[in-house]
Amino acid sequence: MAPRQTEWDFGLSRLTKFFFGPWSHERTVDETIADAALAYTDEPAGEAAFAILADAVRLERSSLSTEVITIVWTVASYGGYNLAYFGVDGRDWLRRVAAVCSEQARQADPAGASAVEPVTASEESVRAVVAAIAAAEPALAAKAETFFGHEPGEVIRALELVAAQVDPDLGFRLLLRVLGACRVPISDAQYAQYEALGEMFGYGRFHVLDVEHLTRW
Template sequence: MAPRQTEWDFGLSRLSKFFAGPWSYDRTVDETISDAALGHLDEPAGEAAWAILADAVRLEQSSLSTEVITTVWMVASEGGYNLDAFGVDGRDWLRQVAAVCSEQARQADPEGASAVEPVAASEESVRAVLAAIAAVEPALTAKAATFYGHGPGEVVRVLELVAAQVDPDLGFRLLLRVLVACWLPISDAQYAQYEALGEVFGYGRFHVSDVAHQTRW
């Protein structure tokens, strides 16, 4: 796969960082989504918005339950924008995200808008991501705590569902995000595995390195 036109995290995993607790209430929800969708200065206009839009549409249109979607968001965003507390349905949230990002992508490139297609992922990539997700359950369990209201097994289960039923790329990006959100230590071997998966998915040089410091815990 060719490298993406960004060196950083992207899509829904990037968006979750902008809502990470304590989320800044001096910005509206739509303004915060828009901030994430602007991307970095060295990225093509509209690319960050399109990446978030694609993730949101694929997840919203998937067969996953709304409860799974809500759990994924809660853990990835570090409980910052608590959908249950605000009375927001998980699928309605994704539709809101998609609406904001769709408008930004259209403004950046009026001719470039196209339908979001389902992911045609290889079985090998799905298996590799599922193995990486399953491997973190002992570390989650060892922390002997719930994670933003969810147990270790539940966190692993929802990540596996995203990887297997929606997109292994998105599942892996959310795994990296959860590692940071839950302060999980990782081994050098795990980090090497993540780097290899990042190459498979065409990630930029500053993406997987988000978790590099966690090999030193």
Template sequence: MTGRQERYYVDYDADFGLSGLTEMFALSPAPGDIGAALGLVTAKLDAYDLECPVFGVDHLDPDERSILGFDVSHDEWGYADDLREDVRGLVDSPLADEAILTVWRAAAGGVWDPAAHGMSARDWLRRVDGICAARPPRRAPGRRPAPSALWGHRPPPADEVRDDVVAEIRFCRERSAGALPSPDTLGALEEVAARVPELGFRLLLRVLQVHSVRIEKEWYDRLQALAERFSHSAALVRSGLDIVWPPIDPARRDTTWDFGLSGLTGKAHQDWRASREEIRSAADGDDIGQTPGSAAAVLLEDTLRLLGSALPDAALAALWAGASGMREAVEGRDWLRLVADVCRERLREVAPAYTLVVVPARTELADVVLREVREVAPAVADKFASPHWRPVPAADVMDALEHVVTRIDPDLGFRLFLRVLIELSVPLSQEQYDRYGAIGERIGYGEYHVSDVDYLIETR
């Protein structure tokens, strides 16, 4: 790209490189010969034409990309480059050929064994490399998964991350229950991880998927933490693993962001129509560490608390306007009943045995939260929620918040309060923000929940 020095990074939401190729083989009918096997390699590369977003250019249309030098071409985002890097990491290593072959067989589900067709592991990988080499070079420079560099994250120390990947392989070897890969497979995988830990980690995930190894929540969380250090997508870990999820518990706070009814208000925008589909999107929004159905269960609990309260419909509408900034009014309890219906629909699909019991709200923080609401109320007395369309006096919003905090649920009230701060653009002092963070910590909010309002802090 002439005159442009900015770097761009490919962001794969699914598996990629050699581990992604083994997935292709594991999910395909067994190739009858080498030609058919190499055809699967070509098909894998073709499948990624224009499918992987690139940070900095994925918003451009094809004509704009072409003007900037990003021609819409075969394998534009360079899956072949990533596959070649993985291949070279094994071919050029001192690993025994048998160790490489063992890992390939296991990760590919035994669908394709190069040795049965007269090839060593390195012979096979060199044939794969030849197909990749014939592809045009990556149009977007920069090795995947470089998004970490965009956010200023440093790569993990090589020795430290190598030890952690090897430790997860050894943990698998020490297990005594359920389906497990063979000791030979795990031993060979450990050798690979010791040489190329990032590839070893992805191949470990593939082996766990192929062998349907049951993954307890604690183990799953460790795998996700490792993936984050490599800047991998959470979907790379979650997809295909047999995770043993704990029962749904609305009291758990396993999400890093806002959730429940306050999270739903945060998804509203000027074109939002409060439809069943839009509510369903929120009900489906389980975080990476949550049992499937958790988002719907928490949203349902918040909704039922309001439905069963004495809060008037007008106050419910004011609360929604103040927390969402929505131009479109909602019809009090009719709207909440729709939310509840959608949540139950989601739960019937993913957790049919689950029955929500709305437990008494935690009230120990009611006075603390109420003080924060009342401190802000005078500062917004002359403001309006949704000021350009069906304006609602901020005083009505704050009164509704007080009712929620004192008579319904301080946790829900505090979450809605944070949303109101955003919608009313309330300036905050550092001291206020620090207090909000302490409240969020006591309730158990995730890392980025309260920080949604940090931009409101006034600098002096």
């Protein structure tokens, strides 16, 4: 896979960083989404917006339960915008995200903004990501008994379902965000595995590096 045109995290996993707890309420929800959808200076216009839009649409249209969507969002954003607390349905949230990002993506590419298709992933990539997610469960469980009311096992199962039923790329990116947000220690061997997966998915040079510090915890 060719390297992406960003050196950093992207898509829905990038959006969770903008709502990372404690989220600043100085910006409205829509303003925060729009901020995340702005491209870095070295990225093509509209790319960041479309990446978030594509993740949100695929997840919203998937067969996954709304509870799974709520779990992965809440934990990856470390409760910064806790959907259950605000009484927001997980699928309604994804529709709101998509609405904001589609407008920005449409300004850059009117045709491309509507071209979100399901991901066709190889069985090999799915197995590799699901294995990486499963291997993180002991460290996640050692970190805390629950994460915003969700047990570590629930979090792992939710990530596995995203990887297996929606997109292994998205599942892996959300795994990295959960580990980083929850400050979960990882081994050197795990980090090497993440680097290999990042290379397989064509990530930029700073994407997986974002969790490298967890090997020293």
